Amino acid sequence: MVASLPRTIRIGSRKSQLALVQTHWVQGELKKAFPDRAFEVHTMNTQGDKILDVALSKIGDKGLFTQELESGMLSGDLDFAVHSLKDLPTRLPEGLMLGCVTERENPADALVLHASHKGKQLDTLPEGAVIGTSSLRRLAQLRYHFPHFQFKDVRGNLNTRLAKLDAGNYDALVLACAGLQRLGMGDRIDQVIPAEISLHAVGQGALGIECRADDGEVLPLLKALEHRPTAFRCYAERAFLRVLEGGCQVPIGVNTVLDGDTLTLTGMVAALDGKRMVRGIKAGPAEEAAEIGAALANQLKGEGAQEILDEIIATLNRDA
Ligand SMILES: NCc1[nH]cc(CCC(=O)O)c1CC(=O)O
Incomplete structure (x- = not known):
């Protein structure tokens, strides 16, 4: 009998420049780890890439950047998909799973200034400065911290946004580092x-790689790219979000620190007007990341987050 070649693994990706850089990085790392296997990239436009004229917060439900890729995996056309983990919903379709979390870059937000403000910081930008962001x-x-600024929506890929900043439509943008x-x-x-x-x-x-839950061939390949400290931190963050969101976009922020085996999660839920904010902190063993996230979410619900969430849902229903 002739030994058959292992099948080519088909990787799904969005077409944005950032998505392609990320996917090609994953493809390269897998080639290094498994030189005998072939990995092929297939790109798709997602709903989120097509709807560019509506504020993301108004589109509501998540999964905007993932649905087409998920259909591809479920039908067998793709074997896995590479996402920015923050764009991957906390609840995945039946039959799919988060197979791998890669090492995270600096997770902080960045201030990017118009050339006329070089040298300034958030503290020193003038009153009335126009800040571009499309994130609630x-x-x-x-x-909450800078009520004297003006805020304006900005959409499009990174290059489009930066071009709008440079053209003078904004004094500064806030983007992910x-x-x-x-x-x-x-x-x-x-x-x-x-x-x-x-x-x-x-x-x-961080990058999140989504794959079929029952794919015993693909999962071990992906695990070679897993960064355990990042995975623990992101499991806690995702559990926090999973308990707090009800299928709509809510202003939720987090920070995690892993010190030895101790994971510390800081989380907050903000009202849309930026006037009220509920914030808390919880620590525990990294192995219990999901429990830490869920416990902090439930604690904040008891401390005012539930009222904020109810208000946001009421606002969305009223505007709908
Ligand atoms: N929602 C868009 C998006 N998805 C992932 C990133 C940046 C990279 C990352 O967070 O992994 C961005 C752009 C931004 O928020 O500035």
Whole structure:
């Protein structure tokens, strides 16, 4: 009998420049780890790539950047998909799982200034400065700390957003450090925004690789790329979000620190007006990451987060 070649593994990716850089990195690492196997990249446009004229917060439900890729995996056209972990919903379709979390870049948010403000920081930007962000989480936290700024929505991929900044439509943008760094534009970061001002998004800076839950061939390949410290931190962050969100976008921020085996999670939920914020902290063994996240979420619900969530849901229903 002739030994058959192992099948080619088909990797799914969005088409954005950031997605492609991330996916090709994963493909390269897998080739290094498994030189005898072939890995092929297949790109797709997702709903989130097509709807560019509506504020993300108004589109509501998550999964916007993942659904088409998930259908591909379920039908067998793709073997796994590479996502920015923060774009991957905390509840995945039946039959799929989060197979791997890679080492995280700096998860913090970044301030990127218009050239006319070079040398300034959030503290020294003038009253009325126009800050571009399309994230409810960034908006709520920045409004809370800097009520004298104006905030304006900004959509499009990173290059589009930066072009709008450079054209003078904004005084500054707030973006993820990680995206800028991965695209080789880390030099555009004027300030790494400290966690005291802005807690980052759940999973920010890490890649999440989604695959079929029953695929015994693909899972061990993916595990070669897993970064355990990042995975523990992100499991806690995702459990926190899973308990708090009800299928709608809510301003939720987190920070995690892993010190030896002790994982510390800081989390916050903000009201849309940026006037109220509920924040707390919980620590425990890293192995219990998911329990730590869920426990902090339930604690915050008892301390006012539930009222904030109810209000956001009522607002969305009213505007719908
Ligand atoms: N929602 C868009 C998105 N998804 C992932 C990143 C950046 C990289 C990351 O967080 O992994 C960004 C851009 C941004 O928030 O500035």
